[in-house]
Each structure stands twice: as C-alpha cells, then as structure tokens.
Amino acid sequence: MPIIRKEEQLPLRSIVMVIYGQAGVGKTSLANTAKNPILIDCDKGSDRAVNRTDTLVASTWDDILKDESELANYKTVVIDTAKAVLDDFLSIWAVKQDYRLKTNKLRMFGEIGEQFKSFVNRCRSLDIDIIIISHVKEEKDGDIIKLSPDVTGQSKDLIIRIADQIGYISMVNNQRVISFDPTDNRVGKNTAKIEDVVIPDSTSPEFDNFMDSFSQRVKDAIQRLTKDQQEAIAVARDIQAKIEAVKNAKEMNSLLGEVNKLPISQQKAIKNNMIEKGKTIGVTINKLTKVFEDATDKGNPA
Incomplete structure (x- = not known):
C-alpha cells in the first residue's frame, strides 16, 4: 500500500x-x-x-x-x-x-x-x-x-x-x-x-x-474535510514558528489575529504557547481586553 x-x-x-x-x-x-x-x-x-x-x-x-x-x-x-x-x-x-x-x-x-x-x-x-x-x-x-x-x-x-x-x-x-x-x-x-x-x-x-x-x-x-484539516495544520505550524521570533506585544497581537482564524480546537494550545513565550520577553495578556501588553506599557495595549 x-x-x-x-x-x-x-x-x-x-x-x-x-x-x-x-x-x-x-x-x-x-x-x-x-x-x-x-x-x-x-x-x-x-x-x-x-x-x-x-x-x-x-x-x-x-x-x-x-x-x-x-x-x-x-x-x-x-x-x-x-x-x-x-x-x-x-x-x-x-x-x-x-x-x-x-x-x-x-x-x-x-x-x-x-x-x-x-x-x-x-x-x-x-x-x-x-x-x-x-x-x-x-x-x-x-x-x-x-x-x-x-x-x-x-x-x-x-x-x-x-x-x-x-x-x-x-x-x-x-x-x-x-x-x-x-x-x-x-x-x-x-x-x-x-x-x-x-x-x-x-x-x-x-x-x-x-x-x-x-x-x-x-x-x-x-x-474536503481532510484537505481543510491539512491546510489548518500547516497554518498552525507556521504560526508556532513565528511565535519563537516574536520580540514584543505588537508582534504578538499581530499573530493573535492569525490564531483567531484557526479552528477553535487548535486555538487554545497555540494561545497557551504564546503566553509562555510572553513570559520570556516581558509580555503578558490582559484578561479584560484579551490582547498582549508589554510589561513596561501596562494599560496601553499594543
């Protein structure tokens, strides 16, 4: 086979x-x-x-x-x-x-x-x-x-x-x-x-x-479902690679827009990875606005 x-x-x-x-x-x-x-x-x-x-x-x-x-x-x-x-x-x-x-x-x-x-x-x-x-x-x-x-x-x-x-x-x-x-x-x-x-x-x-x-x-x-799944997986992998290169909240929020277009089942794991990455570069997520902020710029989301 x-x-x-x-x-x-x-x-x-x-x-x-x-x-x-x-x-x-x-x-x-x-x-x-x-x-x-x-x-x-x-x-x-x-x-x-x-x-x-x-x-x-x-x-x-x-x-x-x-x-x-x-x-x-x-x-x-x-x-x-x-x-x-x-x-x-x-x-x-x-x-x-x-x-x-x-x-x-x-x-x-x-x-x-x-x-x-x-x-x-x-x-x-x-x-x-x-x-x-x-x-x-x-x-x-x-x-x-x-x-x-x-x-x-x-x-x-x-x-x-x-x-x-x-x-x-x-x-x-x-x-x-x-x-x-x-x-x-x-x-x-x-x-x-x-x-x-x-x-x-x-x-x-x-x-x-x-x-x-x-x-x-x-x-x-x-x-068609299998083809759509393959495309979604490919997009998710590309986003995961981009997360590693993020340097600030502005770049993180730009990626967040791409993540929100993915199937719901894929979003949670990727957003968790973004939060973990944020910890290493001084970026946190605002629980009210649901966007990322630089630690030095609290209250003004990028």
Missing part, C-alpha cells in the same frame, strides 16, 4: 452509513435509492419497500457468506437490519464455531465484532458502500429519553465506531428529515458536517437516486 504524504489529498473511498428510525418511516425504501444496491434482507421485510431492488433473503449468517461473492457485482450493500445480523445471526454463528462462547458473553461479542468487521472490510476493499438499517430504541439516561439504533450493547458500540455517518429519520412538519448531529436525546455521527436534509417524497423523481447522490455528497465532504 503506497504512503500518502501529509500534503497530499486523501483519495475518495467507500463509506459506512447507519440510518435508523421508527417502523414505517421508509428506511429500506430510502436505502434502496443508493447506487446499484443489493439488499441483504434479514428481517423478511423487503416486500414492504416502495422500490424493490436485488435482494439476498437470508435466515442465517451462513446464507450471507454463501452468496458473498455475488456482492462484487454491486456498488452498495444494504444490511436490513443491524439487530438481526449482529444480535441474531452472528451470535448463533459464533456459538456454532465455538460452543463455549454460549457461556462467555464477552468473548462471544468479541467474535461477533471481528467477523462483522471482516465482512465490512471485504466490502470496502471492493469499493462497495455499506448502509446499515436499524430500528430505533428508546433508553433512559437519567431524566432524558435517548434514541439510538436498536442493537445490543457492544454490537451498538461497534457500528457507531465503524460508521462514517449515523442518521436518524423522523417526521418534521409532515416531511421526512434525516439528521446526523448527535444531541442530548439522540445518537448521531456527522463526520461530513452535513445539515439536516429533507427526504423527497417517494413519488418524486428526486427520490429515485437520493441515497446515491447523498452518499457522494458525504464522500466529497469527507475528502
């Missing part, structure tokens, strides 16, 4: 997306609008979708493994649902491989995770996107009812970890909306920093390839 230099833009790659919501909100129908999809139907619900696609009807994990070679003919694998695959199919499969796992839940979840990650990685090596569908589960977290994908404990942690985007589908003003930002009462993941999106009605032409265009949007956003 070639080394990607830090100044090089990362290539486009396949993505893993989780979508979850109440029954009947149209999760499967939405996923079927992805690019050249195949639906792995583990819940026997493919006939309820408004737009059927090629379907692998599975009753066990072995059914999926048996026909896995066929997946290379598609660009998107839709898994319906996460709970059926992880909590049911793979738990039974793991015990069949090693009966001792039946009484060792920790090891069993480990085996489930490794097998599922291996499947996901094989799909991604073929440049296949993965959409994992899940029902919603309500869990009490103190005084808050939190919504999350309906998968058991460690299996839920697994899909949250490997997913690029996790979206919750809900009805807002009689429109279906998919939301990715996590909130106090909802699990989400928004690597691509995408705002809430209204899903077109299933009868409209825009719905036919909605997930295809949306997945591409996620890929482009992720690639």
